[in-house]
Amino acid sequence: MQKSKAICAQIKAMVQSGMTISVIMCKLTIEHATLTRLLQSGGKERLSRDNFITYDDVYNIYYALQEKELRKDNHDSTSAALWMQELEAQGFFIYYDKKDGLFHGFSTPWQLEQFRNWGDVFCFDGTHHACG
Numbered sequence: 001m002q003k004s005k006a007i008c009a010q011i012k013a014m015v016q017s018g019m020t021i022s023v024i025m026c027k028l029t030i031e032h033a034t035l036t037r038l039l040q041s042g043g044k045e046r047l048s049r050d051n052f053i054t055y056d057d058v059y060n061i062y063y064a065l066q067e068k069e070l071r072k073d074n075h076d077s078t079s080a081a082l083w084m085q086e087l088e089a090q091g092f093f094i095y096y097d098k099k100d101g102l103f104h105g106f107s108t109p110w111q112l113e114q115f116r117n118w119g120d121v122f123c124f125d126g127t128h129h130a131c132g
Helices: 007-018 020-029 034-041 055-070 074-088 109-118
Strands: 095-099 102-107
Touching: 007 020, 007 055, 020 102, 034 102, 074 102, 102 109
Parallel strands: none
Antiparallel strands: 095 102
16 A cells, blocks of 8 residues: 555655654554554544554655755766765865775865874774775
């Protein structure tokens, strides 16, 4: 069964207002007492798919909104390059491998200032396929 457009719009509005998935789930999940009453009503009150919102229902809407907001292009490399260009224009320092055309990271203006003040040691955190 499909969720109604109304419940999808309600979830979208809740996500856009800054609510977490957990809070949205608490607000939209039917309470046990209400479910029992509905089931015992003998069909007088109708249940719909909207009464059974799942974590995945909320997460899928949340993810779609986040992806739309965060992606600057459908191609991952292009999107990353556009982000790095934007950050560089804002004064961030970009770690860029000109040979391979890859962006490896960035430092905020505050981090650069700290490095200039205390920069006798430089540490670089690598977590994806990092070695030696």
